[in-house]
Amino acid sequence: MTQAADLPLWAAIPVALLLLIGSALTLIGSIGLVRLKTFYERLHAPTLGTSYGMGFILLGSMLFFSVLQTRLVVHEVLIGILLVLTTPVTLMLLGRAALHRDRLEGNDPAATAVQDPAATAAENPAATAAEKPAGAAAEPSQVEAPRRHEAGPS
Amino acid sequence: MSVSLLTWSLLAAQIMLGAAFICAFYRTVKGPRAQDRVIGLDTLYVNGMLLLLTFGIRSGTSLYFEGALVIALLGFVSTAALAKFLMRGEVIE
Numbered sequence: 476m477t478q479a480a481d482l483p484l485w486a487a488i489p490v491a492l493l494l495l496i497g498s499a500l501t502l503i504g505s506i507g508l509v510r511l512k513t514f515y516e517r518l519h520a521p522t523l524g525t526s527y528g529m530g531f532i533l534l535g536s537m538l539f540f541s542v543l544q545t546r547l548v549v550h551e552v553l554i555g556i557l558l559v560l561t562t563p564v565t566l567m568l569l570g571r572a573a574l575h576r577d578r579l580e581g582n583d584p585a586a587t588a589v590q591d592p593a594a595t596a597a598e599n600p601a602a603t604a605a606e607k608p609a610g611a612a613a614e615p616s617q618v619e620a621p622r623r624h625e626a627g628p629s
Numbered sequence: 630m631s632v633s634l635l636t637w638s639l640l641a642a643q644i645m646l647g648a649a650f651i652c653a654f655y656r657t658v659k660g661p662r663a664q665d666r667v668i669g670l671d672t673l674y675v676n677g678m679l680l681l682l683t684f685g686i687r688s689g690t691s692l693y694f695e696g697a698l699v700i701a702l703l704g705f706v707s708t709a710a711l712a713k714f715l716m717r718g719e720v721i722e
Contacts, residue, residue, distance in 0.1 A: 550691075557698070557701050
């Protein structure tokens with residue numbers, strides 16, 4: 476903390492607030508990564524850190540260095556642009572890979588959500604009779620299950 | 630005044646980011662399947678990058694910023710490659 480003594484109080488308070496808010500949001504996202512049950516729920520949690528946590532901490536850093544050097548320091552925007560562009564791409568790739576692997580093993584999460592008899596009976600009793608063809612249509616995906624040995628790591 | 634305020638808020642931010650780091654590490658080690666480990670690793674990258682930015686604010690130099698930039702870039706490449714590997718079984722076809 477050698478240079479922070481030069482920082483006036485009107486700039487120190489926003490920097491401290493932005494840092495605290497950003498790190499708290501990142502912590503909430505990472506706790507969600509630990510606590511949520513299924514993989515598809517866990518996929519959403521860390522984006523809190525990569526969007527808002529990253530944004531607040533970068534804003535705090537920009538404000539700190541801009542006030543210290545008495546000029547506009549915006550090279551933190553580079554990290555922001557990079558993360559905002561790349562996070563959706565990686566998470567979509569990862570979600571599609573996980574869906575592909577689940578379908579190879581015969582438990583399609585979308586199909587099992589529809590086929591769950593208790594959920595559909597509680598939600599709409601007339602729909603349970605209509606679910607039978609859907610269950611029959613999901614059979615071929617279970618036939619494909621042995622192929623996963625040649626499709627990659629388990 | 631501003632020094633103590635910044636010191637304590639930086640300490641609290643670093644403790645929270647360290648706890649987030651530990652959470653992501655737990656998911657990476659424990660994760661029931663490979664895709665859970667990959668998303669834990671991706672979160673680990675982002676948390677480490679944010680931790681490095683707070684170290685940069687603490688020391689007042691912009692050297693840490695370049696490390697954070699490299700981590701952000703390599704985190705994207707590694708996660709994309711791992712997702713491709715999970716999907717196809719190989720990275721380069």
